[in-house]
Amino acid sequence: MIPRSRKALHLVADFVRTPSVGRSVGALLAGAFLLLLLVNVATFVMIGRTAQVNDSIEDAQQMRRAARTVLIAVIDAETAQRGFLLTGRPQYLQPYEAARQTLEPALEILHRGDADAELRAPIERLQTAVNAKMAEMDSTLALARQGRIGPAIQIVRSDRGRQLMDSIRSDIDTFDQLKSVRIAHRVETSERLGAITIVINTLAAVLVLVMGAISAWLVRRYVMEMQAAREALDAANASLEDKVRERTGELTRANEEIQRFAYIVSHDLRAPLVNVMGYTSELEQAGRTIDKAIARAEAERDVDPEVVQAVREDVPEAIGFIRASTTKMDRLINAILKLSREGRRTLAIETLDMTVMAQGIADSVRHQTEAADAEILVGELPPIDSDRLSMEQIFGNLIDNAVKYLDAGRPGRIEISGEDVPGGWIVYRIADNGRGVAPRDHERIFELFRRAGRQDRTGEGLGLAFVRNSVRRLGGQIDLESELGKGSTFLLKFPKRLVLPDSGAAL
Known part of the structure; x- marks a missing residue:
């Protein structure tokens, strides 16, 4: 496993070190991939931040609606209170109770801003004013249920309720203004983040297109170079085929010349060899004749011993060597002729x-x-x-x-x-x-x-x-x-x- 990993690393290193269109296109594709990855990360971050801003805008809008709900509920409760005080009819108490039930969840929504120091003061003032206003209305209604309408109306005429309502309206307006400014700022931030996201994606798209265009240009240039190289190779192959045919013809002619030369040499060598072999036979015949003459001379005891040795030993030995050599040479010539004939034979x-x-x-x-x-x-x-x-x-x-x-x-x-x-x-x-x-x-x-x-x-x-x-x-x-x-x-x-x-x- 380790040798394979090393081999793979060597191949990658060679690919990186060797300039080629593959390396260039690979680098561009890697760059495009990294760019898209960065754009995706940036887009993800921007979308997350935009979502957070939009959530804060939605929360602010909810708090603004809750503040308006508090004001409307207090006004509805005050209207129901005065209707009950003037008529004494119980049906006027139903809107009052409905208004009280609406106030509690609305005030809970407003208290989400307690963590914000800037919002905490108006929320607390609003809560105090609302509590005081509701306590004032509860006291008048309690007196009215006891039949003490006069003291109840006297409390209404004391102008305390109007002051509390003015304070509630003032606190709600202050809260609403703060929220309006923040909402406007957050909307602007959201729009800016959206614009940045669009710009990033647009730039990324442009860069990807540029990289794609460069890759296409590189591939086109590579294809053109390959086409040119192929044409050059075809031309070289064509000329090479001509050269091969020419050289093959030259080699064939040279081989034929060598074969003809071998045949001629072998044929020409055979003629003197035949003469040597013929004269060797004549020498053998002459030797036998001389041997007979030597035998007659020996009978007359008039022969030199050295002559006898030369005739009967040295000459036959020399003739034997000549005959063995000519026989071997004849076999060699026959072999050369065989090779020559085989080389000239049509298959x-x-x-x-x-x-x-x-x-x-x-x-x-x-x-x-x-x-x-x-x-x-x-x-x-x-x-x-x-x-x-x-x-x-x-x-x-x-x-x-x-x-x-x-x-x-x-x-x-x-x-x-x-x-x-x-x-x-x-x-x-x-x-x-x-x-x-x-x-x-x-x-x-x-x-x-x-x-x-x-x-x-x-x-x-x-x-x-x-x-x-x-x-x-x-x-x-x-x-x-x-x-x-x-x-x-x-x-x-x-x-x-x-x-x-x-x-x-x-x-």
């Missing part, structure tokens, strides 16, 4: 049943495997569209090599298998439990005229070089997995279908 594509082909090659060397106490196991091989002769030569050489270099110390086992691999390729394996190849010789054995390990088998070091050349002509590759003393595995990788050039020339 023919056909669908090959590789299982049948490999089994046929294995059957052709059965006498060798039986003599070596070995077996060849051919698995189910995937078919391929390729050149039959080349595939037969490749598999034939590799199977022949595997049989030739088996380990005499254990029963031989050669396995041939294959499989399809992704990408339109086929891999064949030829594995043995023979001598194996040391790691330092894995590449060397594919070189021309090079061999590895004990040289106790006939050969000129051309087989694997021929195999690799043929594999490459078929568009494939050959690899070796081997360990000395444990066996070898040759891996052949070919395209599932060989595609020849348009000209039909050999690959």
Whole structure:
């Protein structure tokens, strides 16, 4: 988990350090996100403050209405009091009681402002005046119920009630003015907060649009640069294809020249080699004739011993060395000619049943495997569209090599298998439990005229070089997995279908 986190951090660090349109657009998007986040926070704060201001405005309006309710209730109570005093009818007491019930909740609302020092004084004065006014009206009504109308009217005429009403009106006006000023101030604050919220959101919207425009411009520039780069790449690819075709033609011509040169050289070398071999035979015949003459001379006891040794030992030995060398040179020339002819041969594509082909090659060397106490196991091989002769030569050489270099110390086992691999390729394996190849010789054995390990088998070091050349002509590759003393595995990788050039020339 920790290595993955470190890898992620390294990737992020590389992304941040490397200038690119992705980094620029990412930075702009991150900036837009942060801006929107800040705007949302600011809007949330502004809305909260606006809500608080609006709540305080609503509370102030409620208190103003409560003050007016107190005044109206006192006036209603005074009207009901005077109606009862003048008529004595009980129905006038109902509005009075209703007014008293209205006063208490209204005064409770007003007392919310007690915490405010500026409002506390008018509220307390109003409460005192209302209590006094209601006590005055209660006393007159009590006298009237007792039938003492005169003293009750006398209290009314004392002008005390009017003074209390004037005080109530004055206190309510003072309270109302204070609240009106505060309400106006809070309305102004609410409007200002709303305007600030609108300005912030407008600026944020403008900045987001600007960032969006910059991002669009960056993306457009990036797309244009990509288009230009693509056009340049297309042009480069077009010129590269022309160069590849030109170089391929040059290589093909050079390869053909090399093959022709090898053929000519091999052909020209064969003529003097044939002469050497012919004269060697004549020397052998002359040696036999001289030997007969020496034999007759020996009978007459008139021969130098050194002459006898030269004729019977030195000359045959020299002729033997000449014949062995010419024979080896003849094999080398034949191998070179084989490579030259194979390189100039036109390939023919056909669908090959590789299982049948490999089994046929294995059957052709059965006498060798039986003599070596070995077996060849051919698995189910995937078919391929390729050149039959080349595939037969490749598999034939590799199977022949595997049989030739088996380990005499254990029963031989050669396995041939294959499989399809992704990408339109086929891999064949030829594995043995023979001598194996040391790691330092894995590449060397594919070189021309090079061999590895004990040289106790006939050969000129051309087989694997021929195999690799043929594999490459078929568009494939050959690899070796081997360990000395444990066996070898040759891996052949070919395209599932060989595609020849348009000209039909050999690959």
